[in-house]
Amino acid sequence: xxRAIEELAAIIKNSKNTVVMTGAGMDxxxxxxDFRSKDGWWNKVDPMKVANIDxxxxxxxxxxxxxxxxxxxxDRVVPHKGHYVLAxxxxxxxxxxIATQNISGLHSQAGSKTVYELHGxxxxxxxxxxxxxxxxxxxxxxxxxxxxxxxxxxxxxVLFGETLPASIWDKAIKDVEDSDALIIIGTSLQVYPVxxxxxxxxxxxxxxxxxxxxxxxxxxxxxxxxxxxxxxxGHILL
Ligand code: BJW
Numbered sequence: 001x002x003r004a005i006e007e008l009a010a011i012i013k014n015s016k017n018t019v020v021m022t023g024a025g026m027d028x029x030x031x032x033x034d035f036r037s038k039d040g041w042w043n044k045v046d047p048m049k050v051a052n053i054d055x056x057x058x059x060x061x062x063x064x065x066x067x068x069x070x071x072x073x074x075d076r077v078v079p080h081k082g083h084y085v086l087a088x089x090x091x092x093x094x095x096x097x098i099a100t101q102n103i104s105g106l107h108s109q110a111g112s113k114t115v116y117e118l119h120g121x122x123x124x125x126x127x128x129x130x131x132x133x134x135x136x137x138x139x140x141x142x143x144x145x146x147x148x149x150x151x152x153x154x155x156x157x158v159l160f161g162e163t164l165p166a167s168i169w170d171k172a173i174k175d176v177e178d179s180d181a182l183i184i185i186g187t188s189l190q191v192y193p194v195x196x197x198x199x200x201x202x203x204x205x206x207x208x209x210x211x212x213x214x215x216x217x218x219x220x221x222x223x224x225x226x227x228x229x230x231x232x233x234g235h236i237l238l
Pocket of ligand 1: 023024025026029034035037051101102119158159161162163164185186187188189190192193211
């Protein structure tokens with residue numbers, strides 16, 4: 001593992017444009033469960049009943065209960081060492097941006113500046129009908145939208161069957177297409193369209209994850225905990 005992390009440090013040093021892409025495995029060491037591991041969300045609840053746009057229309061009480069619990073649990077989480085290392089690497093000029101599938105906001109909380117939240121942000125509430133922003137309290141109390149009057153508040157996250165926010169997606173893919181190195185951290189790469197990133201760069205692709213995934217040819221794979229690996233990387237580069 002030490003040699004692989006040294007190889008990763010060399011890739012970053014030799015790259016002019018390094019982009020990081022993160023998934024739920026980046027946040028598990030901050031005690032936020034991922035989705036598809038043994039203790040992940042989708043082994044406890046059916047994603048089609050809670051994280052699908054049809055669920056919002058057809059099972060609102062279940063949808064509301066699931067996201068209320070997730071929002072409340074964010075009060076107890078803080079970034080871990082790995083989030084801070086990524087922020088420090090950006091500050092030191094080693095990485096250009098982070099494209100994340102995570103909705104926790106932990107990268108920005110740790111100090112990262114250029115963060116593309118491709119699946120939205122759990123703390124941002126909007127009306128499903130008119131997009132008017134609302135407070136978390138409005139969502140938790142099932143208030144009606146104070147602009148259009150509809151009872152349709154929801155977290156501003158991307159549910160299955162919805163498209164990703166276009167302007168954020170465009171910026172992220174521009175950075176990925178321009179990158180000399182793409183570092184992918186903590187994702188099963190099962191969800192489209194973010195799972196296309198490895199094919200969008202002509203640069204080196206590094207995969208850091210607890211387990212291997214099929215279907216990709218990475219230039220470097222480091223199997224282990226993201227926080228520990230990034231901590232080690234920080235010792236070499238910072
Ligand atoms: C660690 C670790 C540690 C753990 N260190 N590692 C059929 C074929 C292909 C595509 C489709 C299809 N049918 C439908 C689709 C499209 C669909 C899709 O991809 N479905 C597949 C699942 C089949 N995609 C969409 O609908 C997307 N929109 C779209 O495509 O628009 C165009 C379109 C519209 C309409 C019709 C057709 C096309 C939107 C996807 C939105 C995903 N939303 C969610 C929920 C967000 C809100 C919420 O959080 O509740 O996003 S689902 C969930 O999965 C969440 C995540 O961001 C996303 C990705 O998960 P991630 O991050 O990869 O987590 P895990 O758990 O899967 O993996 C974690 C990994 O980390 C594991 O490997 C662990 O081992 C590892 N790990 N701890 C290192 N400490």
